Amino acid sequence: MFVAVAAGLAWAVALPLWAGDGLQSPLFRVFAVAMMFTPTIAALVVVFFVEKPRHKARALGLVPLRPVGRLIGYLALGFVIPVVICFAALPLGAFIGVFPADFAGLSGFRQITEWQLAQAGIDELPMPIEALAALQIVNLVIGAFFLNLVPALGEEIGWRGWLLPKLLPLGPWAAIGLSGVIWGLWHAPLILLGYNYPGTPGWLAILAMIALSTVIGGVFGWLRLRGGSVWPAALAHSTFNAAATLYVLFVAENSVLDPLHATVTGWTGWIVPAVLVVFLVLLGRFRPVTAPPSSVGLDGSPTRTVA
Known part of the structure; x- marks a missing residue:
C-alpha cells in the first residue's frame, strides 16, 4: 500500500507536466517539490489507517531525539x-576522463556567470570569480x-523514516537494494521527462537513477x-x-558534460558512496541503535541509546 500510494501520487502530481511543457513548464519546480511530499503522505496513510501503532511519531522516524549529543553528531x-x-x-x-x-x-x-550577467545587461563581473565561487558555498549552506x-x-519520512526499518528484517543488503529500487523507480515521472539525464534513453536513465538512489x-x-x-x-x-x-564551479569552458558518466549523477560519482556503504555494512554499522528497556521514557522514546 505504501509503494502504491507513493508512486500513484507521484504520477498524479507530475501529470500536468506530461500534459503540458514538461521540464520547460514555468511551474516545473512547484510540481517537483509537491511530488517530494508524496512518500510522507503514503507513510501517514499506512501508519494512521493500516498499522495504527501506539507511537506514530516513532513509526515515522520522527523520534527519538535523544541523546542530544548523538543527534547533533549525526546531523x-x-x-x-x-x-x-x-x-x-x-x-x-x-582522473578517469569523463569530467x-x-x-x-x-x-x-x-563563462556561465558572464553569460548570465550579459542577459541582465551587465558587462563585467562585479567581483573576482573566486569570490563569486565562494558565495556559491554560502548558498550551499542556505540551501541545505x-x-x-x-x-x-x-521524502525522508517515507523512505528512511518508515520504509527502511520495515525492510531491515530482510538483512542490510536487501534493505538497501529494495529501498533503492523503490526510491529510484519513484523518480520515473520526472526522469522519463529528461530530468537528471537529458538525452539518455528512458530505460537507461531509470536504471541510472536506481543505481544512484541505491548507493x-x-x-x-x-x-x-x-x-x-x-x-x-x-x-x-x-x-x-x-x-x-556545484560541479558548475569546476567545469571547463566550452565543454560537454554527460551526467550519465560525470558528477554525482554519473557512475563515477557512485564509487565513493558505494565503497562507504559496503564498508559500513561489513563493519556491522548498518543497524539501528538500541535502547535497554529501563531507558524508555513516558512517550515511548528512549532516554538513552547505545551502539
Missing part, C-alpha cells in the same frame, strides 16, 4: 558527508539548512539508523540536493 555528518561525496566525484571523474575540469581557473563557471530541508523531509540511499539509511531518527537523513538529503549542482 553534522548529514551535512558533511553529502558535500564530500558530491565534490569527490569531480576529481575522480576528471572536463578546470579546478584552477574556474573557466566554465566564469533552509530552502531544501522541508521538501527533503517530505546514496544506503548512506542516508545509515544516518537514519545510527542517528536514531529521520532528521540526519533529511539534512543529508537536503544537503545532497544543494551540493549536487
